[in-house]
Amino acid sequence: MIKRVLQILLIGSLLAGAWFAGHVINSKYSHVDRTSTSSPIAHLPAYRLVDLAGKAHHTSQWSDKVVILNFWASWCPPCQTEMPALSDLQDEWANHGLQILGIAIDKVDDAKTFSVSHPVSYPLFRGGMTEAKLSKRMGNRLLELPFTAAFGRDGQLIFAQAGAIPAASLRKHIEPML
Structure with missing residues (x-):
């Protein structure tokens, strides 16, 4: 019985992954990236x-x-976990020059629904394959979510991390810049 449930869960996960990949590749929300598609971003x-x-x-x-x-993405549990901490950081440091921008690599309707039930204090934006490629150029080699990149006041990349980032680690990197 347990083996059958695990098989069903595995098949469901594979189907969900295939659906997401197809959606991102065919996303109608593409944006012009004025930088080279292969050069790393600093x-x-x-x-x-x-x-x-x-x-x-x-x-x-x-x-x-x-x-x-x-x-x-709305379907990403680690993303859901770190968003309240990011919102707290935005609230705490906004007056000192911090701006967090959330880019949803997700269906727009799903991101909107999620944002209503899980509000954050920073703006959320639509994303698709172009934005996923942008994250790859920032160091997200495997296109993992969540992915976080921080830039100093001079626009230089301070750090980038794939996977959920603990608030304490994020603070360590950004507080000296504020």
């Missing part, structure tokens, strides 16, 4: 982001801040 790129309501923003509007890009 500086916050000039980039257009679209929030969950459909409004366009540009990374240049945060050029005087320490910027944290957090790539996440």
Whole structure:
């Protein structure tokens, strides 16, 4: 019985992964990345982001801040776990020049639904394969979620980490910059 349940769970996981990969590859929300598609990123790129309501923003509007890009998905348990800690950091350090930006590598409707039931104090943006590739250029070699990259006030990459990042570790990296 347990073996049968495990088989069903494995098949379900594989199907969900195939669905997600197909969705991301065929996402209608692609954005122009004005930097080379293969070169590593060491500086916050000039980039257009679209929030969950459909409004366009540009990374240049945060050029005087320490910027944290957090790539996440509504179906990702580690993403769900770290989002409240990121929201707390945004609340605590916003007046000192911190700006966290969440980029959902997810279906827009799923990200919207999730954001209503799990509100955060930082803006959330739509993402697709282009944004996943952007995270790869920032060091996310295996396209893991969550993925976090932090940039100093000068736009230079401070650090990048795949997987959930403990708030204490994030603080260690960003507090000296604030």
